[in-house]
Amino acid sequence: MQTAMAKGSIFVARSLPDALAALDDRGPTGAVFAGGTWIMRAPIRHEPLAANYVAIGKIPELTAVTITSETIEIGAAVTHAALAAALDGLPEFAVLTMAAGRAANPAIRSAATIGGNMATTQFAAADCVPALLCLDAEVELGSPEGCERMPLVRFLAIRSTLAPGRLLTRIIVQRKGRNSAHARLPLRKAGDYPVAIVSLAISCDAAGRVATARVAIGSVEPIARRWERLEAALIGHPIEPERLAQLAREFADDFTGRDSVEVPAWYRLSVLPSLVRRAATAVLAGA
Amino acid sequence: MGLSLSINGDRATPSADPITPLVDVLREELHLTGVKPVCREGFCGACMVLVDGTPTLSCLTPLALVENCEIRTAEGLSTNGVLTPVQAALETADAVQCGMCFPGMVVSLTHVLATTPSATRDDIRAALTGNICRCTGYERIVEAALTVVRK
Amino acid sequence: MSDVSATMDFRRRDASDKLQGRTRYTVDRYLPGMLHAAVLRADVASGRILKLDTSRAARMPGVRAIVSTADAPGMIGIGIADHPLFARDVIRYNGEPLAAVAADTLAQAQAALAAIEVEIAPTTPLLTMADALAPEAPLIHPDWESYEVLLPGAARGSNVAWEATVVRGDVDAAFTRPDVVVVDSSFRVGRQNHVAFEQRAVVAAYEDGRFHIETSTQVPWTIRNATARLLGVSPAQVRVTVPPVGGGFGLKFDLAIEPFAALLARKSRRPVRLVNSREEEMLTCLFRENAEIRIRSAVTRDGDIVGREAVVLMDCGAYGGEQIFLTTMTAHTLGGNYKLGSARLVSRAVYTNTAPNGAFRACNGVYNTFALERHTDEIAARLGMDPLAFRRRNVLGDGDLGATGQTFEGDVLGPMLDRMAEMRPSTPARQIGSDGRLHGRATTVGTWFVFVGPSAATVNMNADGTATLVTSGVEIGSGSMMQGLPQIVAATLGLDPANVIVRAADTDAAGYDVGVGGGRTTVSLGAASLSAAQEVRAKLLKVASEMIEAAPEDLVLRDGRIEIAGAPGSGRTIVEVATRAQATFGPVSGTGAFTGGTVPSMPGCAAGHFIEAIEIPVFAVHDCEVAVDPDTGHVEVLSYRVVQDVGRALNPRAIRGQIQGGVTQGLGYALHEEVTIGSDGRVCQTGFETYRVPLALDVVPVEICLHEGAPSKGPLGTKGAGEVPILNVGATIACAVANATATRVQELPLTPPRVLGLMLGRTPELAFPHISDRWSDNLVRPHGASES
Numbered sequence A: 001m002q003t004a005m006a007k008g009s010i011f012v013a014r015s016l017p018d019a020l021a022a023l024d025d026r027g028p029t030g031a032v033f034a035g036g037t038w039i040m041r042a043p044i045r046h047e048p049l050a051a052n053y054v055a056i057g058k059i060p061e062l063t064a065v066t067i068t069s070e071t072i073e074i075g076a077a078v079t080h081a082a083l084a085a086a087l088d089g090l091p092e093f094a095v096l097t098m099a100a101g102r103a104a105n106p107a108i109r110s111a112a113t114i115g116g117n118m119a120t121t122q123f124a125a126a127d128c129v130p131a132l133l134c135l136d137a138e139v140e141l142g143s144p145e146g147c148e149r150m151p152l153v154r155f156l157a158i159r160s161t162l163a164p165g166r167l168l169t170r171i172i173v174q175r176k177g178r179n180s181a182h183a184r185l186p187l188r189k190a191g192d193y194p195v196a197i198v199s200l201a202i203s204c205d206a207a208g209r210v211a212t213a214r215v216a217i218g219s220v221e222p223i224a225r226r227w228e229r230l231e232a233a234l235i236g237h238p239i240e241p242e243r244l245a246q247l248a249r250e251f252a253d254d255f256t257g258r259d260s261v262e263v264p265a266w267y268r269l270s271v272l273p274s275l276v277r278r279a280a281t282a283v284l285a286g287a
Numbered sequence B: 001m002g003l004s005l006s007i008n009g010d011r012a013t014p015s016a017d018p019i020t021p022l023v024d025v026l027r028e029e030l031h032l033t034g035v036k037p038v039c040r041e042g043f044c045g046a047c048m049v050l051v052d053g054t055p056t057l058s059c060l061t062p063l064a065l066v067e068n069c070e071i072r073t074a075e076g077l078s079t080n081g082v083l084t085p086v087q088a089a090l091e092t093a094d095a096v097q098c099g100m101c102f103p104g105m106v107v108s109l110t111h112v113l114a115t116t117p118s119a120t121r122d123d124i125r126a127a128l129t130g131n132i133c134r135c136t137g138y139e140r141i142v143e144a145a146l147t148v149v150r151k
Numbered sequence C: 001m002s003d004v005s006a007t008m009d010f011r012r013r014d015a016s017d018k019l020q021g022r023t024r025y026t027v028d029r030y031l032p033g034m035l036h037a038a039v040l041r042a043d044v045a046s047g048r049i050l051k052l053d054t055s056r057a058a059r060m061p062g063v064r065a066i067v068s069t070a071d072a073p074g075m076i077g078i079g080i081a082d083h084p085l086f087a088r089d090v091i092r093y094n095g096e097p098l099a100a101v102a103a104d105t106l107a108q109a110q111a112a113l114a115a116i117e118v119e120i121a122p123t124t125p126l127l128t129m130a131d132a133l134a135p136e137a138p139l140i141h142p143d144w145e146s147y148e149v150l151l152p153g154a155a156r157g158s159n160v161a162w163e164a165t166v167v168r169g170d171v172d173a174a175f176t177r178p179d180v181v182v183v184d185s186s187f188r189v190g191r192q193n194h195v196a197f198e199q200r201a202v203v204a205a206y207e208d209g210r211f212h213i214e215t216s217t218q219v220p221w222t223i224r225n226a227t228a229r230l231l232g233v234s235p236a237q238v239r240v241t242v243p244p245v246g247g248g249f250g251l252k253f254d255l256a257i258e259p260f261a262a263l264l265a266r267k268s269r270r271p272v273r274l275v276n277s278r279e280e281e282m283l284t285c286l287f288r289e290n291a292e293i294r295i296r297s298a299v300t301r302d303g304d305i306v307g308r309e310a311v312v313l314m315d316c317g318a319y320g321g322e323q324i325f326l327t328t329m330t331a332h333t334l335g336g337n338y339k340l341g342s343a344r345l346v347s348r349a350v351y352t353n354t355a356p357n358g359a360f361r362a363c364n365g366v367y368n369t370f371a372l373e374r375h376t377d378e379i380a381a382r383l384g385m386d387p388l389a390f391r392r393r394n395v396l397g398d399g400d401l402g403a404t405g406q407t408f409e410g411d412v413l414g415p416m417l418d419r420m421a422e423m424r425p426s427t428p429a430r431q432i433g434s435d436g437r438l439h440g441r442a443t444t445v446g447t448w449f450v451f452v453g454p455s456a457a458t459v460n461m462n463a464d465g466t467a468t469l470v471t472s473g474v475e476i477g478s479g480s481m482m483q484g485l486p487q488i489v490a491a492t493l494g495l496d497p498a499n500v501i502v503r504a505a506d507t508d509a510a511g512y513d514v515g516v517g518g519g520r521t522t523v524s525l526g527a528a529s530l531s532a533a534q535e536v537r538a539k540l541l542k543v544a545s546e547m548i549e550a551a552p553e554d555l556v557l558r559d560g561r562i563e564i565a566g567a568p569g570s571g572r573t574i575v576e577v578a579t580r581a582q583a584t585f586g587p588v589s590g591t592g593a594f595t596g597g598t599v600p601s602m603p604g605c606a607a608g609h610f611i612e613a614i615e616i617p618v619f620a621v622h623d624c625e626v627a628v629d630p631d632t633g634h635v636e637v638l639s640y641r642v643v644q645d646v647g648r649a650l651n652p653r654a655i656r657g658q659i660q661g662g663v664t665q666g667l668g669y670a671l672h673e674e675v676t677i678g679s680d681g682r683v684c685q686t687g688f689e690t691y692r693v694p695l696a697l698d699v700v701p702v703e704i705c706l707h708e709g710a711p712s713k714g715p716l717g718t719k720g721a722g723e724v725p726i727l728n729v730g731a732t733i734a735c736a737v738a739n740a741t742a743t744r745v746q747e748l749p750l751t752p753p754r755v756l757g758l759m760l761g762r763t764p765e766l767a768f769p770h771i772s773d774r775w776s777d778n779l780v781r782p783h784g785a786s787e788s
Helices: A018-031 A080-087 A089-100 A114-119 A128-133 A152-161 A228-234 A241-250 A265-286 B022-029 B083-093 B102-115 B121-127 B139-150 C015-019 C106-115 C129-133 C173-176 C219-233 C257-267 C278-283 C321-333 C366-381 C389-395 C413-423 C479-493 C522-547 C574-585 C652-672 C727-740 C752-759
Strands: A009-012 A029-032 A052-055 A065-066 A071-075 A140-143 A146-153 A165-176 A179-185 A195-205 A210-218 B006-007 B010-012 B048-051 B054-057 B069-073 C035-043 C047-051 C063-068 C098-101 C118-120 C156-157 C160-168 C181-188 C200-206 C210-215 C237-240 C272-275 C290-300 C305-317 C343-351 C428-430 C440-449 C455-461 C467-471 C500-501 C556-557 C561-564 C588-594 C618-630 C635-648 C702-708
Touching: A018 A029, A018 A052, A018 A140, A018 A165, A052 C455, A065 A080, A071 A114, A080 A089, A080 A114, A089 A128, A089 A195, A089 B121, A114 A128, A114 A140, A114 A152, A114 A165, A128 A152, A128 A179, A128 A195, A128 A210, A146 A152, A152 B083, A165 C455, A195 A265, A210 A228, A210 A265, A210 C257, A228 A241, A241 A265, A265 C752, B006 C455, B022 C440, B048 B102, B048 C173, B054 B102, B069 C181, B069 C574, B083 B139, B083 C305, B102 B121, B102 B139, B102 C015, B102 C413, B121 C106, B121 C556, B139 C652, C015 C440, C035 C106, C035 C257, C035 C278, C047 C635, C063 C257, C098 C106, C118 C219, C129 C257, C129 C343, C129 C366, C160 C321, C173 C181, C173 C290, C173 C305, C173 C343, C200 C257, C210 C219, C210 C257, C210 C702, C219 C237, C219 C257, C257 C272, C290 C366, C305 C321, C321 C343, C321 C366, C321 C440, C343 C366, C366 C440, C366 C727, C389 C413, C389 C440, C413 C440, C413 C635, C413 C702, C440 C727, C455 C522, C467 C479, C467 C522, C479 C522, C522 C556, C522 C561, C561 C652, C574 C588, C618 C727, C635 C652, C727 C752
Parallel strands: A009 A052, A029 A052, B006 B069, C035 C272, C210 C237, C305 C343, C467 C500, C635 C702
Antiparallel strands: A065 A071, A071 A165, A140 A146, A140 A165, A179 A195, A195 A210, B006 B010, B048 B054, B048 B069, C035 C098, C047 C118, C063 C098, C156 C160, C160 C343, C181 C290, C200 C210, C200 C272, C290 C305, C428 C440, C440 C618, C455 C467, C455 C588, C556 C561, C618 C635
């Protein structure tokens, strides 16, 4: 075969208990296979494949998006394309619709999953990670012992050291009547990973002043994170894109840019203020 | 024991390891060499096939995940050599140059025109974000697709 | 001569199968019993090979043959034979081949590569031309003086593989005139990867004591001869055939991986398939070379260019290859476009410890045109002249001298500029858009040529009324073999072009050919085909004249008939005539041959050149509008216009397709496509994630005017049309971005970080300490001095 892919097993689970049992059974040699868009590139990147994969893409409970008046719950194996379609018409989740609907390219979006996006440790430019961070998302981890819920931010911190057998099953977001926006900067019009991402979710009081604010920054550092200093500076003020951009400039050294083949570190930092302005402008337009 | 799938209307039970990328199964076992492994990482679209009607990157799809699926490749879109409207429009527009990207292009265009019957120029261009063409500069491909929309 | 089928939008016969995925490119060829090959490559940029032991690998499962340097004793090159197939004792670039393995499966071949025991003592690599030209730099080729010289007369020395110089007129006097201003500009460009979709691929077999190489190439005869040279066998022992090629763009204008497969086939006695991985394609691309350019001009206040001097450094990588030839092109590209009172140019191919570079559509021309046109804008700005008026005043016209003293014929560029002036909107060169973006516009000119040289063709007139055209031409996607050539033969014989069968390239069937590239297919192969068809025509007319009882000169061939001129329906069908001819004299065929004549240059002007004057010049005028995002440095192309000198357009629609495609590749070069080399000497962009070519959303429809009627020695007045569209894209975008941002654009590509860096003042002005202020100090030896 062209890639000389190492032989490995792949078990296509049909239910969540099946998947959990299979992962438990395979222990440290096992790994989750969601959309596969990252794993299948391993030979190209000269990275080893796991010996035994457990595919979760055919599990009904993991491929559903459940929207109620209080929450949205996203199965870990929901694809980007499916999520963007499910959220279409919910302005509060514009940030996530944009993140899921514009990432990579159409065929990747119809394969790559939200769970995979959260769990891939090497993928600094994942669109949905900052989008879900700014929505205060929680994740649910399953294991044969039961399930556990934690904030996404905690999951991001522990994801590379998760014990074998644990599976990200769902992502839960509370509906809070926010307005949100996602400003991403690919180097071409589309089709490449953004070099910087600003995800923004804001709620305002009756006077139009910011009551809650979440700003999450993706792709600038190896792991997306919130910009708490900027969030705090928004509270109590109207949404003023120019002011936000100015604040972003002032607080720029809160981040350490990531150097890569695509762009130098300084560039990722340089574009942040204008992405903050664009996100704020979009929030205003959607409000 | 091979798993079973449908390829261009025929049943097939390839013997490859289930983790094998579909592109290699299609080319090397089933001799469907219209499916092109150009980048093998999902950026170029030359290996695209329809899996149950959805454009799918066969380089990133292991065989195991298409069990019992209906797969259609560029070879299987036309019937007895009669080109589909998209293929015919591309031929009429003199859009083809080296031709390596077209099996995947045709798959993407077939899908966008089926799902967005009144697709605009920008819809078509956006739908081709994952289909690189190094020869043509895209313009004729987009124009040809628009002629199908207008019909 | 009937013109009915010579100018038409004849459709390609290969489109239908290509659209259905039925076309079998070389990568799609699988033979019974075929082995799979893989190549072991060095992972350091520079070093000495202490040990290379293949014995353990040879015992690995499925391994059928291993070859290394002892199997390939020869050396190849252009101008000088400096390049062995495998590294010999010395590693000169990261990725250099060390050994090749054939096994039953690719996985087995790759496993065997890993079992080859290699010890390399790394040495400090010279990764940049500045490193290589440093006074104390070690020699990348310490034995350079012992290499076989294939074209004598050029200056060489230290890490300069080749030096081509042009001196015309008294440049020193021009620069010291009291009435001139001197404008001094520096430019730098990176490499460009062709990204041919079909990787370089080969299937080789060893049959009846000869090699049969099926390969994805533009140059079957080069593969034949160079493989033979490397393997130390007679060229007659090598047969090369070429299936449809999935993109070339110059990448496949040189030998690549064919000899590995050939050697392995001979050793294993089995057919061997070798296909580069995309990563190998990215790392050992034979890129368009990176270059550094300093250009100075002495210009009178009225706008006359009385003196021009330039130093062009071209990085050839570890081996000379194509860049040796391309030093020639500076005279015609950087030295083109404008009337020059005097000129001196030096073009140096410099060895570095990086992957060898190669040919790429309008080689050398794209960056020299970028440099020349940006320099021209800097001159106009200094003089306070409108850049268009400056160009209109100075472009080459009828009777003007080129840099090497050749005389140009016809007023071409001037009228083309006038045509562009009509097409272009009258927006200013710089304005702020309503969205806050910075808008810029620019018009540039460019000079290119047709790479003529030998071609052969045979036309067999079949008794069924079809004709078979046999050449060594290859269909690489441009359509020349599918459209232009059958149109020429059909027009000569009065046939429908669909009735002209085109034989795929086979060095056993057709005579020598330089290859498909350099805009030469329609011109050189076309001229040979025309001449072959004319011989057939004469033979048919002779027979027809007896059958119809009319003098041959009164007969015309059209619509499948030979008839009396002015009497449609008279005469006989070509089937009848060809059948009679076959029965009487035997089957009718004709042969044709072509090579360039010699347009003279001025004696003594050029040294170290392969081509001193250009046989068929090709001109282009481009114009574009861009919008630059001041926050991010993103450049959006708003519109793009081309006026292209095509001589005569045989298939206008096909040419327009080439222009749209060529401009798009140029947009990639100008804006997106960047190659960087890491401290380990390895190309950093290993795939399409980091090497970004334009996508459908990044391009605009190009507004095109085909300028016909300029003098051409091509058949039916044609010129090559597929190569030149990329020529001034980098130049035009760069000039427009410079206008938009009011910055001094000195480098390509103009990626968002580079443009933002310019606008933020983060980018220091370019300075080349390794280019001396005194032009003559940049030469290995004075222009005109002989060797020794």
